[in-house]
Amino acid sequence: MLASQAVVKVDDARVQETLRRVDQTISRGPYRPGWEHWPDIDVPEWYEDGKFGIFIHWGVYSVPAYGSEWYPREMYRKGSDTFKHHVETYGYQTTFGYKDFIPKLTAAQFDPTVWARLFVAAGAKFVVPVAEHHDGFAMYDSSITRWDAKQMGPHRDVIGELATAVRKEGLVFGLSSHRAEHWFFFNGGREFPSDVQDPSLQDFYGPAQPESVAPSKAFLDDWLARICELVDKYRPSLVWFDWWIQEPAFKPYLERFASYYYDRAKANHQSVAINYKYGAFPPYAAVLDIERGQLSETRPRFWQTDTSISKNSWGYVQAQDYKSATSLVQDLVDIVSKNGALLLNIGPKPDGTIPDAERKLLLQIGKWLKVNGEAIYGTRPWKVFGEGPTSVSGGAFTDTKRPDFTGADIRFTQKHRVLYATLLSWPGDRAVVRALPLDQGEVRSVSLLGHKGRLHFTQDTTGLTVEMPSQRPCDHAFVLKIEGLDPYVPELGWLSGSLRLSGDGARLHGNKISYESRIGQDTVGFWDDPRDWASWSLSIPRSGRYRIVGSFAAAKGGSAVRVSVAGKLMEAAVPQTKDWDDFHTVVLGEVALSRASAAQLEVRAAFPETWNPVNLAWVKLELLPGR
Secondary structure, rough: OOHHHHHHHHHHHHHHHHHHHHHHHHOOOOOOHHHHHOOOOOOHHHHHHHOOEEEEEOOOOOOOOOOOOOHHHHHHOOOOHHHHHHHHHHHOOOOHHHHHHHHHOOOOOHHHHHHHHHHHHHOEEEEEEEEEOOOOOOOOOOOOOOOOOOOOOHHHHHHHHHHHHHHHOOOEEEEEEOHHHHHHHHHHHHOOOOOOHHHHHHHHHOOOOOOOOOHHHHHHHHHHHHHHHHHHHOOOEEEOOHHHHHOOOHHHHHHHHHHHHHHHHHHHHOEEEEEEEEOOOOOOOOEEEEEEEEOOOOOOOOOEEEEEOOOOOOOOOOOEEEEEEHHHHHHHHHHOOOOEEEEEOOOOOOOOOOOHHHHHHHHHHHHHHHHHHOOOOOOOOOOOOOOOOOOOOOEEOOOOOOOOOOOOOOOEEEEOOEEEEOOOOOOOEEEEEOOOOHHHHHOOOOOOOOOEEEEEEEEEEEEEEEEEEOOOOOOOOOOEEEEEEOOOOOOOEEEEEEEEEHHHOOOEEOOOOEEEEEEEEEEEEEEOOOEEEEEEEEEEOEEEEEEEEEEEEEEOOOOEEEEEOOOOEEEEEOOOOOOOOOOOOEEEEEEOOOOOEEEEEEEEOHHHHHHEEEEEEEEEEEEEOOO
C-alpha cells in the first residue's frame, strides 16, 4: 500500500503544479470560465475546407485483437464472451491481467512517415490519433503517469512522432482524449479476484468506480492536467472528446480547459477547435460530433461524423467486418452536403503496421477524391442538401442502418460560381436533377468530373436532364459540375425561403436549461424552470409575412410558450407528447417582418404558474408566398 500511496502523491504534485500554471494562463487570457458570455468561436478554415480526416485507435487493446477496443473492460466482466476468451487463452486475471499485454505493444514496424504519406494519398486533410483511451495507457511521453508509451511497451513517444510526421506532410494534427471514461472502465475487476485490486497497480487500473458514482475532485484534477499537458506538448489544432464529459461534474473543468486551450491558441496564432458529443459543450464554443451516425438535413453550424472503417471495432481485431469503399465515399458526400466533415477511423496492428484491407480502402477513397475532390474540399452547402428516395436517419449509431443509395439520390455542394451535384450511384443513360427547374436559374454548361468534354442537357419546368456518357469516369459516386447559375450564399441558415433555428444554435438563459441530445442532435432540454428562456440572433433578408413554427416535446403535460421576434409577440399552446423523443410541430403564429440587418427571436414560458417542462428541437421562420 505504501508504494501505491507514493505514486499517487508524486502524480498529485505534478497535477497541482500543472493546474496552477493553467489557471495563471486563464487569468491573463481573453477567455475565462463561464462560457455563457463567450462570443461564437470561429470554426477554423482548415477544418471547414478540409472535410475529411483520419482517426487512429491504436493502443494496448490492439494486442489481444479480439472483440473490440473495449477488450480491457470486457475481460473483467464475468460472463462476457471476452472474459471467457481471456481465461481460456491467457489464464485467470490474477495471473495475466490487462497490464501484461503492454510489453506486446512493440511498435516494431511503426513508421510515422509511412502513415502520414498514406493519409495524404487517401485525400485526408487532418489526422487525429487517440492519445489516451479508456484503458488509461497514454500513447505519449507523459510527466503525470508512468503508464505511457515512452516508458513502457513501444518505448516511443507515439503522439509526438506522429505530430511531427503529419505536419511535415502538410496535414493538420489533432488528438483525442478518452480519459474521462477511465473512472469506471475497470470496475468489473473489483467483483472477483483480479489484478485490478492490486494496490501497487491503482495508478493504472483505478479508480474503477461504478458509473453511477460522480467522479472525484482528484480524478477531475488529474483529467484536466493530462489534457492540458497534451496541449502544451503537442499543440493540437483539434481536440476530440468522447461522451462521458457530459457528466455534470465535468462542467467547470471543461470551462477551464476550453479557456486554457483557446487562450493558448490565440497567443500562438493557431486556429483550433474542440469536438464534443451530446450536450457537453455549448454549440457556439465547440464543434458537434456524432458517433457512427449522420444528420438527416443540413445543420447551419459546422459539424462532424466520427465513424470507423470497420463495422465492429475501432481498434485492430482479427475478425474485422469492413465497410465498402463505395459506402464510405457516399457517406462522405452526404455528410459534406449537410455542412459536415468525416473523421474516419483505422486500427493499426500492435507492431505498428496498418492492415492491408484498411490501407486499400484508404487508397480507394483517395483515388476517388483525386478525381472528384473539387466537389468536396472548400465547398459549402447549397439551398438544399440533396434529393432522392433514400433517407438517412439522423443520430448516433445509425451508420450501418441506411439502405443502399440509388442513381436518383443526389447531393449538392457549391464553391464560387459552381454547383456540384453528386450522383450517389450510376443513374444509367440519363441523370435527372429535379432541384434545377428553369425558375431556379438557367444552366449554361454541365460536365462530369473525370470525363473529357461537356455533356448534353435539357432544362425545363420539371428539372435538369443530363445525358450521361457510356463510360464511367470513376467508381463509387459521380459528380456533375454545373455552371451558369447565380451563386447562392446561405445567410445564417436561410435555406429554400425559410430559416431553421436549431436548438443547438440557441443562447440559453437560466440556471437549469441546457443542451440535450435528442433526435440525433442537440436540443434545448431540462427546461423545468419557467424563468429560463432561449434566444437566437438572426437577420431578416426580405420583408414579408412569416409563419413561425417550432418542434416541441412535452412528456409531462401540455404547456404554452410566448415567442417574440423583432419585438413582435405571439403565444401558442404546446400539446403533451408521448415521451421526450416525440417531437410535434407547433404553429406559433404569423407575423409581418421588415428586412433588417439584425433581430432577436426569443422563446419563453407564456404562463409561469401553469408551466410544464418542454424540449425544443428547432424554430422555423417560413416566408409566406404572395404577401
